[in-house]
Structure formats: C-alpha cells, structure tokens
Amino acid sequence: MxxxxxxxxxxxxxxxxxxxxxxxxxxxxxxxxxxxxxxxxxxxxxxxxxxxxxxxxxxxxxxxxxxxxxxxxxxxxxxxxxxxxxxxxxxxxxxxxxxxxxxxxxxxxxxxWKEFFHPIKVGQYIVIKPSWEEYKAASDDLVIELDPGMAFGTGTHQTTAMCCRALEEVVKPGCLVFDVGTGSGILSIAAAKLGAASVQAVDLDSVAVRVAAENVAINQVEHVVKVAQGDLLTGVTGKADIVIANIIADVVIKLIVDIPARLKENGIFIASGIISERLSDVAAVMLEHNLLVDKVIEEGGWVAVIARKGGC
Structure with a gap:
C-alpha cells in the first residue's frame, strides 16, 4: 500500500x-x-x-x-x-x-526505524520488546513483544510509558478495561498481562486494528483482548472499571463528555498524550463532568492524568 x-x-x-x-x-x-x-x-x-x-x-x-x-x-x-x-x-x-x-x-x-527500537523497561514490571530482538527477562518482568508496523506506537514515547505505569497502579485482577485509540495495542496487552479479565481495544484506523490484533496474538492474550474498529467510545459496549486514552488533548477533551456514562462507580479514566500546557484545560473539563483528578504524572513536557468518577 x-x-x-x-x-x-x-x-x-x-x-x-x-x-x-x-x-x-x-x-x-x-x-x-x-x-x-x-x-x-x-x-x-x-x-x-x-x-x-x-x-x-x-x-x-x-x-x-x-x-x-x-x-x-x-x-x-x-x-x-x-x-x-x-x-x-x-x-x-x-x-x-x-x-x-x-x-x-x-x-x-x-x-x-527498527534500528532505533530496542527493549525498554517502561514501568516497574512492563518491558516493551521488539519482536526481532532478544531479551533476558527477570522473574517479575511482564514482557510485551511488539511489532508496531504502521500503527505508530513502540512504547518508547513518554505518553505511552506513563500510561503503562498508571496501569500498573490501577489494574486489579478481574477488571474490565476500554483502550480507546489503541494504536499498536500496547496498553491493551499491558492491561491483560497485569490481570484484567476483559479488554476492549478500539481504533478508528483499520491498519491499527489489524496490527493491534496481530500483537495481541503474538502476546497470547486473545482470550482477554478483543480489538475492533470504532470511533472512540462508539466502538465499545457496557461499562468499564478503567478507560484509557492516549491520544491528544483536544480529542481527550471531546471524549471526557461521554466518559462518566461509560465508567462504573469509582471507575478510573487515564488520559495521556497531553502536553503540559494543556493540563489545565483537560482538568477543567474533567471537573465539569464529575471526574476527580487523583494523580498527574509528568515527564518530558507531557502529562498523564489519572481521574476517578465521582459521586452524583
């Protein structure tokens, strides 16, 4: 193509x-x-x-x-x-x-770009490993084998690494996760390896859907992660314990309006892909829609926000 x-x-x-x-x-x-x-x-x-x-x-x-x-x-x-x-x-x-x-x-x-993509530990446990490289895993490593292709996501960017660390904090065994704008599927695979019972991964782009499904299969988590084509939350069903979106601030702001209705009580929304200067814009819209900011992670001029659905 x-x-x-x-x-x-x-x-x-x-x-x-x-x-x-x-x-x-x-x-x-x-x-x-x-x-x-x-x-x-x-x-x-x-x-x-x-x-x-x-x-x-x-x-x-x-x-x-x-x-x-x-x-x-x-x-x-x-x-x-x-x-x-x-x-x-x-x-x-x-x-x-x-x-x-x-x-x-x-x-x-x-x-x-493959010569620049090497195994990297992005969290306490999560390691992103290119499919073409060797890596000797430690006993507590959760290794994600990846071939991003044209899906634009290797896990090396700060936004993805921060999301992985956020997932390490909030994923509990048996939880339901929505990964909105999944790209190469890194965050869905990470959630599955951390113990999520079900992950719905969606992306508008058909290339990303194909590549994410391939990476899910490579990592043997097809029984947990289902990949589908869809426009943001229109591609998922039901309510989740965790919704994660690593996109850009303007799209995150559009998404926030629909997040509370798609989260269970005390559910968690992780948003990333946000430059530091836009944090206040995102946080303000979260507050308007009853999402309470629990934590902000900042690295290299980018931020990830962990927010929780508040009471009525």
Missing part, C-alpha cells in the same frame, strides 16, 4: 494543534519529531546504541502524518494548508511552516 508522508516544520507551541489537524483529516498516524525529546533519550541511556547526533537547534519541531495515496489526498492537503494558516489567528506561533510530501511504501516505512 502507498502512503503519503506529509512533514511540516513548526514550533513546540503549535505541534499538538498541527497533530490534531492531521488527526481530523483521518491520518493513520502522527509522528512528532521533537529534538528536545531525542536529546533526552541520547543522554538518558534508553538506547543502547545510536549514531544519531544531538540536535543543537531544539526550537523546530517536525510533525509527520501518513495519509493513504488515493483520490481524496489532494483535497486533504488543501484543507491542511488552510487550517495550518489559521493557527496564527489562535494566538500561536506556527513556525516556519516548511511542508514536504513524499510517497512511501508501507513495508519500507515499517522497517526503516
């Missing part, structure tokens, strides 16, 4: 807004290349080896999105350019706006 890789240079301030524009256009996935984040990985020892040099200019953030090459692509690109030009009217610095577009084959993209 052919994809169009659209990349645009913007600022830290506008990166999430740009990502949201791509999301609204139906992008299969968005990659934010943040030089500050790359530098932090290079100095932290997360990567065993890398020949990437530290970036000296950390002000320019590159946002990349992947759209299928079809008869709708030209219109989507025009819509993106219009929306991008409007960012300044919202009081944000949109940056230089240098945009490039190139065609990529799915198999080429899916293999090009």
């Amino acid at each position: 052919k994809w169009a890789e659209i990349s645009i240079q913007t600022t830290h301030e506008a990166a999430e807004t740009v990502a949201n524009i791509f999301h609204e256009l139906g992008s299969s996935g968005v990659v934010i290349e943040d030089p500050e984040l790359v530098n932090s990985y290079l100095t932290s020892g997360v990567w065993d080896y890398s020949d990437i040099e530290q970036e000296s200019n950390t002000e320019i953030v590159t946002v990349k999105a992947y759209l299928p090459v079809d008869d709708q692509l030209d219109e989507k690109l025009r819509n993106f350019e219009e929306e991008f030009q409007q960012i300044s009217s919202r009081g944000m610095d949109k940056g230089i706006g240098d945009m490039r577009c190139r065609e990529v084959q799915e198999e080429d993209w899916a293999s090009s």
